[in-house]
Amino acid sequence: MTTRRGGEATEGNREATAAGGLAAYLAVRRGTFELDVGLVVPRGQVVALLGPNGAGKTTVLHALAGLLRLTDGSVTLRGRVLDDPGRGTFVPPEGRDLGMVFQDYLLFPHLSALDNVAFGLRARGVGRGAARQTAQVWLERVGVLEHAGSRPGQLSGGQAQRVALARALATDPGLVLLDEPLAALDASTRLEVRGELGRHLREFGGSALMVTHDPLDAMVVADRLVVLEGGEVVQDGSPTEVARAPRTEYVARLVGLNLHRGRGKGSVVRLEAGGQLHVADTLEGEVLVAYPPTSVTLHRQHPEGSARNVWQGRVAGLEQHAHTVRAQVSAPDRPHVLADVTPAAVAELDLRLGAAVWLSFKATDTHVYPG
Numbered sequence: 001m002t003t004r005r006g007g008e009a010t011e012g013n014r015e016a017t018a019a020g021g022l023a024a025y026l027a028v029r030r031g032t033f034e035l036d037v038g039l040v041v042p043r044g045q046v047v048a049l050l051g052p053n054g055a056g057k058t059t060v061l062h063a064l065a066g067l068l069r070l071t072d073g074s075v076t077l078r079g080r081v082l083d084d085p086g087r088g089t090f091v092p093p094e095g096r097d098l099g100m101v102f103q104d105y106l107l108f109p110h111l112s113a114l115d116n117v118a119f120g121l122r123a124r125g126v127g128r129g130a131a132r133q134t135a136q137v138w139l140e141r142v143g144v145l146e147h148a149g150s151r152p153g154q155l156s157g158g159q160a161q162r163v164a165l166a167r168a169l170a171t172d173p174g175l176v177l178l179d180e181p182l183a184a185l186d187a188s189t190r191l192e193v194r195g196e197l198g199r200h201l202r203e204f205g206g207s208a209l210m211v212t213h214d215p216l217d218a219m220v221v222a223d224r225l226v227v228l229e230g231g232e233v234v235q236d237g238s239p240t241e242v243a244r245a246p247r248t249e250y251v252a253r254l255v256g257l258n259l260h261r262g263r264g265k266g267s268v269v270r271l272e273a274g275g276q277l278h279v280a281d282t283l284e285g286e287v288l289v290a291y292p293p294t295s296v297t298l299h300r301q302h303p304e305g306s307a308r309n310v311w312q313g314r315v316a317g318l319e320q321h322a323h324t325v326r327a328q329v330s331a332p333d334r335p336h337v338l339a340d341v342t343p344a345a346v347a348e349l350d351l352r353l354g355a356a357v358w359l360s361f362k363a364t365d366t367h368v369y370p371g
């Protein structure tokens, strides 16, 4: 084990052990892919793990669950070492103090909802009566007690999801792992379950880690977002921090902002992709500049007015987003810019792929922060 890795793990361990949570340093090699992630989740905290396809989210879950062995690093939960290849420690999945709500981790079809929830407790040696009693409490807590006697086949998606959550939490695990727990639900059920999920995960008494592709699920359910790209953590912060100051193009798209990298000097930022921006905050050196697509206006002629950032490009993409149209404007030696316009403006400006347009936005609509 390298010193750096050992050092990080020890520091994380100390923090999370004090709070009874999860401290992990995960190094996993799978063919050419390398995961290299430090993760501390105190008890009572819900972390959403986000990232593009192939970023390593499932690898993290599987490594924590013991379904995949670490190449290097360690996993400590509630002060107990679960995995540490350097010391030859490995606790198999069934010996870990975990609850799982995986997309493919289905309820047992032949058992009632009550027996599904009681199953995990029975497997941990709890007597039949006590297990069923605890299961009942949990079904009530997640709001599906009236379906206690139903088999999974008789439950709706939302009800089955609640039973799966009750099953995962009933054993009082130190950590619950969730893999896209809301993905299979229809829009209105999702809205309802999304609101409750965060509360249950914060209140059950352990740490929670949820993989999701949906930024809204992450923002509403989680206290903290951890974003992975290429097997590494590229951003870690509260939903508000991440939404306000994305650090990569992927995160910027996720939270719906334009993001450019550049070098600040006074109130001007010279952009890496070419050109320069006028900004309101002055920051010297490597910076990131973010601004919302709603602040960008498109014109057919060179615009009049006070906006300081103006250049010409061509429409390179048009996408319908609820009640607006998101246009991508590209120009040689300039960064791509997203602009939200109304369908009426699309018609009025005769916006179509390849059309020449001027874009403009104000210096005061930009947010500049260290890059």
Ligand SMILES: Nc1ncnc2c1ncn2[C@@H]1O[C@H](COP(=O)(O)OP(=O)(O)OP(=O)(O)O)[C@@H](O)[C@H]1O
Pocket (backbone or CB within 6 Å): 030, 031, 032, 033, 051, 052, 053, 054, 055, 056, 057, 058, 059, 060
């Ligand atoms: N069995 C395997 N053998 C070798 N490489 C693998 C294996 N499974 C996954 N990988 C590689 O590991 C990387 C991370 O995969 P992982 O499934 O963890 O990503 P993910 O973030 O969960 O992606 P998605 O959002 O698509 O589910 C990918 O590049 C993938 O090609």
